[in-house]
Amino acid sequence: MNGGLGDSVAQLLVRELPTPLEMVAMNDSFGESGPPMKLMEKYGLTSKEIISSAKKVISRK
Numbered sequence: 001m002n003g004g005l006g007d008s009v010a011q012l013l014v015r016e017l018p019t020p021l022e023m024v025a026m027n028d029s030f031g032e033s034g035p036p037m038k039l040m041e042k043y044g045l046t047s048k049e050i051i052s053s054a055k056k057v058i059s060r061k
Helices: 005-016 037-040 047-060
Strands: none
Touching: none
C-alpha cells in the first residue's frame, strides 16, 4: 500500500479535509495468478471486507 492510490488519497484528505479513512487494498506482497475470487478472498478484497471497512468508517464519522 505504501505509495499507492490509497496513500495518495489519504495524504490529500489529511491536508485538505480531515476525514475518517479505512484502507481496502492489497498489502505489500507479490501478486499471484489464480481464479479471481480465490485471489480476492486471499487478499481481503471481497465485497464482505469492503462493506466491513465502510461500516468502520461510518461508525467513526
